[in-house]
Amino acid sequence: MEKGVYSIFLDEERCTGCTNCIKRCPTEAIRVRDGKAKIFADRCIDCGECVRICPNHAPIPQSDAREKTGQFRHTIALPDPALFGQFKTKPSPRQILAAVAALGFDSVYEVAWAADAVSIAIREFIQEHKGEGPWISSSCPVAIRLVQVRFPSLTEQILPLLSPVEVAAKLAKEEFSRQLGIPPQEFGCFYLTPCPAQVTAIRSPYHLEHSYVDGALAISGLYCELREKISRTPEQNEPVKATAPGLTWGRVGGQTRAVQSENYLAIDGINNLLQVFEEIELGKFNTNIDFLECQCCQGGCVGGTFTVENPFVARVTLRRMASQLRPKLELEEEQEVLEYYRKGYYRAEKDVEPYSIMCLDKDIAKAIYMVEQSEKILKQLPGLDCGSCGCPTCRTLAEDIVCGIATETDCVFKLRERVQSLAEQMLALALKVPPVTVVQRQIMKTQREVLELAKRLPPVLAKPNQEKEGK
Amino acid sequence: MSLEFTVEGKNFLAAGEASSRLKHTLQHIGFPAPLIRRVAVAAYEAEMNMIIHADRGALKAEITPKTVTIWAEDEGPGIPNIELAMQEGYSTAPDYIREMGFGAGMGLPNIKKCTDIFEINTTIGVGTKLKMVIFNKQDPGSL
Ligand code: SF4
Ligand code: SF4
Numbered sequence: 260m261e262k263g264v265y266s267i268f269l270d271e272e273r274c275t276g277c278t279n280c281i282k283r284c285p286t287e288a289i290r291v292r293d294g295k296a297k298i299f300a301d302r303c304i305d306c307g308e309c310v311r312i313c314p315n316h317a318p319i320p321q322s323d324a325r326e327k328t329g330q331f332r333h334t335i336a337l338p339d340p341a342l343f344g345q346f347k348t349k350p351s352p353r354q355i356l357a358a359v360a361a362l363g364f365d366s367v368y369e370v371a372w373a374a375d376a377v378s379i380a381i382r383e384f385i386q387e388h389k390g391e392g393p394w395i396s397s398s399c400p401v402a403i404r405l406v407q408v409r410f411p412s413l414t415e416q417i418l419p420l421l422s423p424v425e426v427a428a429k430l431a432k433e434e435f436s437r438q439l440g441i442p443p444q445e446f447g448c449f450y451l452t453p454c455p456a457q458v459t460a461i462r463s464p465y466h467l468e469h470s471y472v473d474g475a476l477a478i479s480g481l482y483c484e485l486r487e488k489i490s491r492t493p494e495q496n497e498p499v500k501a502t503a504p505g506l507t508w509g510r511v512g513g514q515t516r517a518v519q520s521e522n523y524l525a526i527d528g529i530n531n532l533l534q535v536f537e538e539i540e541l542g543k544f545n546t547n548i549d550f551l552e553c554q555c556c557q558g559g560c561v562g563g564t565f566t567v568e569n570p571f572v573a574r575v576t577l578r579r580m581a582s583q584l585r586p587k588l589e590l591e592e593e594q595e596v597l598e599y600y601r602k603g604y605y606r607a608e609k610d611v612e613p614y615s616i617m618c619l620d621k622d623i624a625k626a627i628y629m630v631e632q633s634e635k636i637l638k639q640l641p642g643l644d645c646g647s648c649g650c651p652t653c654r655t656l657a658e659d660i661v662c663g664i665a666t667e668t669d670c671v672f673k674l675r676e677r678v679q680s681l682a683e684q685m686l687a688l689a690l691k692v693p694p695v696t697v698v699q700r701q702i703m704k705t706q707r708e709v710l711e712l713a714k715r716l717p718p719v720l721a722k723p724n725q726e727k728e729g730k
Numbered sequence: 731m732s733l734e735f736t737v738e739g740k741n742f743l744a745a746g747e748a749s750s751r752l753k754h755t756l757q758h759i760g761f762p763a764p765l766i767r768r769v770a771v772a773a774y775e776a777e778m779n780m781i782i783h784a785d786r787g788a789l790k791a792e793i794t795p796k797t798v799t800i801w802a803e804d805e806g807p808g809i810p811n812i813e814l815a816m817q818e819g820y821s822t823a824p825d826y827i828r829e830m831g832f833g834a835g836m837g838l839p840n841i842k843k844c845t846d847i848f849e850i851n852t853t854i855g856v857g858t859k860l861k862m863v864i865f866n867k868q869d870p871g872s873l
Pocket of ligand 1: 295
C-alpha cells in the first residue's frame with residue numbers, strides 16, 4: 260500500500276477542535292491546529308476510530324460514487340459477508356443477494372464463497388510453513404497498515420495470500436468472461452464494503468500491483484435502498500454457493516473456524532491488536548501460535564464504520580444466517596481449490612513493505628540527536644497528556660517541537676509560565692521609574708495583581724511542577 | 731544517546747515496559763525493522779530475567795547509528811552455572827512463574843541468538859550483569 264493514500268475526509272466546518280479524536284488515533288496521526296483537526300496523510304491507517312469518537316461527526320469516511328458503475332459494460336456486485344448481518348428482519352441469504360442485484364448490477368458474486376476458498380489456501384499454507392508463525396491474516400487492511408506503520412518488523416509474518424474480495428473479483432471476472440464472451444477488462448467489480456480501509460486497499464493494494472476490484476461502495480450508503488428492495492423481493496430459499504464458515508468470515512472467530520486452525524488467536528478491536536502485536540514483536544508466544552486472525556473493528560467486519568446495525572446484534576444475526584447454509588464444501592470443490600492453490604492462484608504478487616514513518620529523520624545520526632532533544636523537552640513539559648496543545652501526548656508535542664511543527668508555548672502551562680515571567684519583568688521595569696507618584700503606584704498595584712494571577716497555576720499542575728523543581 | 735529504565739523484581743504488571751520503550755525509541759530513530767526486532771527480543775528477555783530472578787535492576791541502552799548496546803544489571807541471586815543456563819530449555823524459574831508462561835529457559839540462548847556480542851558477569855548472591863551489542867549492518871557508514 261502506498262503511503263499517504265487514505266479514505267477519511269475531515270469536514271472542517273463541523274470540527275470544533277475539541278481534541279476528542281487525537282488520543283484515540285492508534286498511530287498519532289491527528290493534531291489540532293488553529294482550532295481544527297488535521298490528519299497526517301502518511302500515518303492514517305483508516306481505522307475509523309476518529310469517526311467513531313468525534314461528537315461532531317467531522318471525520319467522514321469516503322467510498323466511491325455509485326456513478327462509477329456507469330463506466331463498465333457489465334457490472335458485478337461483490338457483497339461482503341458482513342452485509343448478511345445487517346438485517347434484523349432475517350431475509351434468507353438468497354433474498355439478500357437478489358436484492359443486491361436489484362440495486363442495478365448485472366451480476367452478483369459471493370465474497371463469502373471466495374472466503375471459503377481462501378480459508379483452504381490459508382490452511383494449506385500454514386501446514387506447509389509449520390513453526391514459522393504466527394501468520395497474520397491478510398484480509399483486514401487496517402491490521403496490515405497497523406503492522407506496516409507501528410510494527411514494521413512483523414510485515415514478514417503477514418500471510419502472502421490475497422484477501423477474499425480480491426479473489427472474488429479475480430474469479431468473477433474470469434468466470435463471467437468465459438460465460439458471456441466479454442473480455443475481462445470490460446467488467447466492473449464493485450465491493451459492497453463495511454470498511455473505508457478497503458476503499459484505500461483497492462486504490463492502493465498491499466498485495467497486488469493493481470486491484471481486481473474496480474470500486475467500493477459503502478454498505479451504509481446503500482442500506483435504505485437495500486431494505487426496500489428486500490421487502491419487495493419474494494422469499495427465495497434456494498441455497499447460495501458459500502458455506503456457513505465462509506459467511507462467518509464477517510465476524511471475529513469466523514476465519515479461524517473456516518481455516519480450522521488449532522493454534523490460533525482471534526483478535527478484534529484496535530487496542531487489543533496493538534497489545535498483541537506489541538507482545539509478538541517482543542518475542543512472546545512466537546513458538547506456539549500458527550494463525551492470528553486480526554480484525555480491527557470490534558466484533559470483526561460487522562463492526563465496520565460503513566455498517567448500520569449494532570455490531571453485537573449483527574454478530575448474532577450473521578451466525579443465525581450462516582446456520583442456514585451448508586456446513587462445508589463438497590470434496591470436489593475442495594480439490595479444485597487446492598489445485599488453484601498449487602498453481603499459486605491465491606498468492607500475493609508482492610510483499611507487504613514496512614514503513615518507517617514514525618521516525619523523526621531519514622538520517623539516523625540526525626534522528627538520534629532529535630530523539631535526544633525531544634526527551635529533554637519532554638522532561639520540561641507537565642506530563643499531563645491533556646491534549647490542549649493539540650497533540651495526543653506531551654511526548655508527541657516534544658517530537659513535534661523538534662520537528663519544527665510546534666512550539667513550546669503551544670503547551671498552555673508553558674504559555675502561563677511565559678506570561679508569568681513577562682509580568683515579573685514588567686513589574687521590575689515599573690519599579691525602576693524614579694519619581695513615585697500616586698498614578699504610578701496604581702500601575703504597580705495592577706501589575707502586582709497580574710503577577711499574582713499569572714502565578715496561580717491550575718491545581719492539577721502544582722504537583723508535577725513541584726516535583727520537577729525538587730529534583 | 732543513552733537511556734535508562736529501572737526494573738522492579740517480581741513486578742509482572744510492568745513486564746516488558748522497559749523493552750517496549752526502548753523499541754519505540756529505536757522506531758522513532760528509524761533503525762531498520764530487523765535490527766529493532768533483535769534489540770526488542772534481547773532486551774525483553776533480559777528484562778524478564780531480572781523480573782523473574784532479581785530483586786531490582788536496570789536496563790540501560792547506548793544508541794549510536796552503528797550499534798545499539800544494552801546493559802541489564804541487577805541485584806539478585808546471580809547465576810550458579812552459566813554453561814547450564816545457556817542451554818535451551820534449562821530454567822531455574824520457580825513453578826509458579828512457569829505456570830504464568832514465563833521462564834521457559836529460552837532467555838539466555840535467545841539473547842545470544844539475537845546479539846552480535848554477548849557478555850555475562852555474575853556473582854552469586856550479588857547479582858548479574860549482561861552486556862549485549864547489536865550492530866546496525868544496514869548503516870551505510872559501517873559497510
Ligand atoms: S473530535 Fe476531532 S474531528 Fe471531531 S470535532 Fe473534535 S477535534 Fe474535530
Ligand atoms: S482513521 Fe484511524 S488512523 Fe486515521 S486519523 Fe482516524 S483514528 Fe487516526
